[in-house]
Amino acid sequence: MKKLRTQVGIVGAGPAGLMLSHLLHLEGIESIVIEAQSRSHIEGRVRAGVLEQGTVDLMRSTGLGERMDRESLRHRGVYLSFDGNRHHLDFRELTGKCITVYAQHEVIKDLVRARLEADGQILFDAKHLSVANFESAPVIRYQQDGETYEVACDFIGGCDGFHGVCRPSIPEGVLNVFERTYPFAWLGILAEAAPSSEELVYTYTDRGFALFSMRSPSVTRLYLQCSPNEDIRNWSDDRIWKELLQRLTTKDGWAPNVGPVLQKGITDMRSFVVEPMQHGRLFLAGDAAHIVPPTGAKGMNLAIADVTVLSRAISNFYRNGSEDLLAAYSSTCLRRLWKVQRFSWWMTAMLHHWETQNEFDHRRQLAELDYVTSSRAAMTSLAENYVGLPLE
Numbered sequence: 125m126k127k128l129r130t131q132v133g134i135v136g137a138g139p140a141g142l143m144l145s146h147l148l149h150l151e152g153i154e155s156i157v158i159e160a161q162s163r164s165h166i167e168g169r170v171r172a173g174v175l176e177q178g179t180v181d182l183m184r185s186t187g188l189g190e191r192m193d194r195e196s197l198r199h200r201g202v203y204l205s206f207d208g209n210r211h212h213l214d215f216r217e218l219t220g221k222c223i224t225v226y227a228q229h230e231v232i233k234d235l236v237r238a239r240l241e242a243d244g245q246i247l248f249d250a251k252h253l254s255v256a257n258f259e260s261a262p263v264i265r266y267q268q269d270g271e272t273y274e275v276a277c278d279f280i281g282g283c284d285g286f287h288g289v290c291r292p293s294i295p296e297g298v299l300n301v302f303e304r305t306y307p308f309a310w311l312g313i314l315a316e317a318a319p320s321s322e323e324l325v326y327t328y329t330d331r332g333f334a335l336f337s338m339r340s341p342s343v344t345r346l347y348l349q350c351s352p353n354e355d356i357r358n359w360s361d362d363r364i365w366k367e368l369l370q371r372l373t374t375k376d377g378w379a380p381n382v383g384p385v386l387q388k389g390i391t392d393m394r395s396f397v398v399e400p401m402q403h404g405r406l407f408l409a410g411d412a413a414h415i416v417p418p419t420g421a422k423g424m425n426l427a428i429a430d431v432t433v434l435s436r437a438i439s440n441f442y443r444n445g446s447e448d449l450l451a452a453y454s455s456t457c458l459r460r461l462w463k464v465q466r467f468s469w470w471m472t473a474m475l476h477h478w479e480t481q482n483e484f485d486h487r488r489q490l491a492e493l494d495y496v497t498s499s500r501a502a503m504t505s506l507a508e509n510y511v512g513l514p515l516e
C-alpha cells in the first residue's frame with residue numbers, strides 16, 4: 125500500500141470539494157482531492173447554472189472571476205408566469221443584488237484549472253474509496269491503476285455528493301435524517317436554441333410546472349414537471365417541445381425558440397438533511413449532507429456556502445489552535461440551510477401541480493402567485509431568498 129500525507133483529505137471533485145481545496149490553498153493549507161470520475165467527466169456534467177450574488181463575489185475575490193465575468197449572463201430578476209401572463213420580479217431593484225447564469229460545469233473547469241495551476245493535487249479515477257479513523261487519525265483509502273493508496277490527514281472533507289461514501293460511513297445512530305420526497309420529477313433538456321427571454325421564466329399551469337432557463341447566448345435549458353416514474357424513452361424530442369410550448373407560451377405570444385435537443389434526462393425532486401453535518405474529524409459538505417429540490421436554484425450555492433464556513437473553521441484551527449469554529453460548523457451551516465430548505469420547498473409547492481389538488485388548491489395557488497407578483501413585501505421576500513441569504 126502506498127502512503128500519502130496531507131492536512132485535509134477531500135473526497136469528491138464537485139463544487140464543494142474543489143472550492144474547499146481552493147479556499148484552503150489561499151490560506152496556505154494543503155489538501156488532496158480524490159475523485160471517482162475522470163476530469164473530462166466532471167467537466168462535462170451538466171447540472172445547475174444559477175449563481176447567487178455571494179457565490180459570484182466569492183469567485184471574484186478568490187481569483188476565479190475572469191472567465192465568469194466575460195461569459196456569464198447577469199440577470200436582474202426572473203419572471204413568474206401563470207394564467208398565460210408573465211410577471212417580472214426585479215431583484216436588483218428590490219434587494220440591490222442580481223443572479224448570474226454560469227453553468228456548474230464551467231465553475232468546475234475554472235476550479236480544476238486554478239487548482240492544477242497552483243500545483244494542487246486532484247486525483248481522478250479513484251476507485252473503491254473508503255474513509256476510516258475519523259474519530260482520531262483520519263485516513264482515506266482508494267485504488268488507482270490497480271495500486272492501493274492510503275492518505276493520512278488531519279481532517280476529511282466529505283464532499284462526495286448524495287450517493288457518496290462519507291455519509292454512510294458515519295456510525296449508525298449518530299445522524300438524524302429529515303427527508304421529503306415529491307410526487308413529481310423534472311424532465312430537463314438542453315437545446316441548441318438562442319434564449320427568447322433574457323431572464324428565467326417559472327411557469328405554473330394546470331398541465332404542470334415548466335421552467336425556461338438558459339446556459340449561454342446560444343443554449344437554452346428547459347424543464348417540465350413529469351411523473352417520478354417517467355421513462356425518458358417515452359419522450360421523443362417532438363413530444364417534449366409540444367408539451368413545453370403548450371405550458372410556456374403566454375397570451376402576448378412569447379414562447380421559447382425551438383432547436384435541436386442536445387441532452388435530456390429526468391431529475392428526482394427531494395428535500396433531505398442530515399444533522400449534524402460532522403462526526404469527529406469528518407465534515408460533510410454540499411449534497412453529501414443535504415439536497416434541495418432544484419426549483420429555488422440552490423444546490424450548488426449551498427455547497428459553496430458550506431465549504432466557505434468549513435475553510436474558515438479549518439484555517440482558524442491551524443492559525444490559532446482553536447477548535448471552536450470546527451465544533452460550530454454544523455450548527456452554523458444548518459441555521460442558514462433550513463431557511464434555504466424552506467424557500468426551495470415553498471417555491472416547489474407554489475409552482476407545481478399536485479396530484480391531490482382540487483379546484484380550491486388551484487385557486488389558492490393562483491392567489492398566492494398573484495400576491496407574490498403584486499405585493500412589494502412578498503416580492504422582496506422571494507427576491508432576498510433567491511439572490512441568496514447572507515452567510516453568518
Ligand SMILES: Cc1cc2nc3c(=O)[nH]c(=O)nc-3n(C[C@H](O)[C@H](O)[C@H](O)COP(=O)(O)OP(=O)(O)OC[C@H]3O[C@@H](n4cnc5c(N)ncnc54)[C@H](O)[C@@H]3O)c2cc1C
Binds near residue numbers: 158170253420
Ligand atoms: C443530475 C443532477 C442535476 C441537477 N440539476 C440541477 C439544476 O438544474 N439546478 C440546480 O440548482 N441544481 C441542480 N442540481 C444540484 C447541484 O448540481 C448540486 O447541488 C451540486 O452539484 C452539489 O455539489 P457537491 O459538490 O456537493 O456534489 P456533487 O456535484 O455531486 O459532487 C460530488 C463529487 O463526488 C464524487 N464522488 C461520489 N462518490 C465518490 C466516491 N466514492 N469516491 C470519490 N469521489 C466520489 C462525484 O463523482 C462528484 O464529482 C443537480 C444535481 C444532479 C445530481
